[in-house]
Amino acid sequence: MKHVLIEIIRRYYSADLVTKSTQVITVDNKPFIRTSYERSAVLWQCRNQAQEFEDDLAKEIIDGVRARAADDVYGMVEGWLKATGKWEEATKDDIRTDIENQPCDVKMNWCVRVLAKFDILDMREVIPTEEVSDEDGSIIGMRQLKNDEGGSSG
């Protein structure tokens, strides 16, 4: 399950869906992003992974998910949280109480945050990030490495 989640979230972020969320269009009043081809490809790869890891729960979730990238991840996370009895704990004290109705980028960030909360994944595994520091190693900040940002000159 964990491997599948990491893979799908990593692909989600590396495909830069989050940064393009300003171009989100809605279908049936729900956020809709990327082409169905890309979503299918991602899902297919994830399903293969699930199979490889013999993760029946993940396979089942993937097979049953609706064709929306963020919803896919959300569906998987929700399914996993409920299946493992962690749903209550995950949603307690969270600023987002209506996550199901949020746009896809908010929904995806919520999923990542919840998974990090349970110490399942490292943010930087799924969101490529570099730590910027000065000469003595003091942290200046974290730079998200996104496809459409020039970023560094050195």
Added chain:
Amino acid sequence: MVSKVVKCFAKSQVRSDVLHMRIMGWSGKGKDVFGEQYITQKVGKFKVIDFHSVERNEGFFYSIPNTNPSMLRRLQFFANGRLKPKSFKNDIVMICGRKILKQDRLPKNVSIRSLDKDLFVDNDMIPFLTNTHAGEGLLQMIFFFNEVRGEKPMNIDDLQNYLLKIINDQLPDMETTAFKSSKGNVVPPILRNIISLKSSGIFSEKFPKISLDELLKDSQSITTISYSLLDTSLERAVAQSLLLNMVVKQRDEIKKKAKLIPLLIYYREFQVAYNKHDESFYRNCSMLRQKFWWILTEGRDNKITLIANYQTPKQIPDNVANQFQKHFSLAVPKKEAESFQSFAPIPPLTINKLSLCGRGQGLFFASGTYKYPVEVMPTLHMKKEAGFNVMEHLQKVFGSYDIEKEYGVVLDDQLFRSVDGIFTLSSTSPNGTQKKSEKRNDKEESDDGW
């Protein structure tokens, strides 16, 4: 459940030989969060002084771990458990001022200190005591006579006595003649400013004097200096100028630089000293600007580093900005951000985006390279929120002490006046100086400046 997979993540180090850093950004974009999280990482490597905690009492919370849920989520997001909320050793020094009269108790980690009058001598006093050429000329002449007589430099008391002698014709003939024309219109405003400063409490004898040894004694702590007990921007300018002068003089005088403890000064609202819109206040800040310039140009050899924050790039002159080698900019106006392109090859697209950055997101550039978009890490210690009662909170956490008992004073209106001999002065002054002084104080209490 399988355990967490920990992978190495990318690191990028930007080195710079000159360590001074400027932090820019519109209000509310996260300058102080960045500044505070940055300087706390320097504890142990430098003696860190949060030199200007401004009127909001920023910088009073280093000793309390961060509990803000939103900041903790952000910390978790970026550091992924590697960094945890923590506290730092923090000494808070409040420079004595009339607002102490409104307090009964203070948190135990806060002390009150006044300044030594002998830090404020001769020419150093000029920009604070007069705004006219005539006044400046008079003071220059007085200090010249004093030097010719071979006497020690004049402090504010010596000058006050001398000016009273001018008014009362008690000087030798030559000096009486020299100052005759100033007696009626130049001397009284200077005396008024002297009285105002002396009755502000800055130089009060009732409170312990601040010393550099005390400020620098614990290299593992952050020392916060607050001027929020002072009433006016003039008083704050005097206090800051004298303190910074004290630090710079010590650095300059010690020849064996190897013995110096590396010092890091964090200064908020740096632009105030360069604001030319208020001509008179700009003049009051001349010593402060001189000391900043010394730190920026000589600091490297004297182990002193300045971290300054201000709002937009054009608020300080280019020659000052050029002395900084490390720059962090949160959202600033697009037009002004174009000046960053002279420090690193930053593409116009990035410059355009900078003005639209959200809170805590910005551009870092140093040594000819740049990094964008950089997300600011939250502080590990508590950060003050708007409308928060700082003193009350600190008293709850650290306990409090009774100011009158601790310092052996009575907190009434006579505290600074009687001790400093203001009434004696006013009774000898033929020009109703006392009355004017009070009027001036009334006016300045509404001063919302610095």
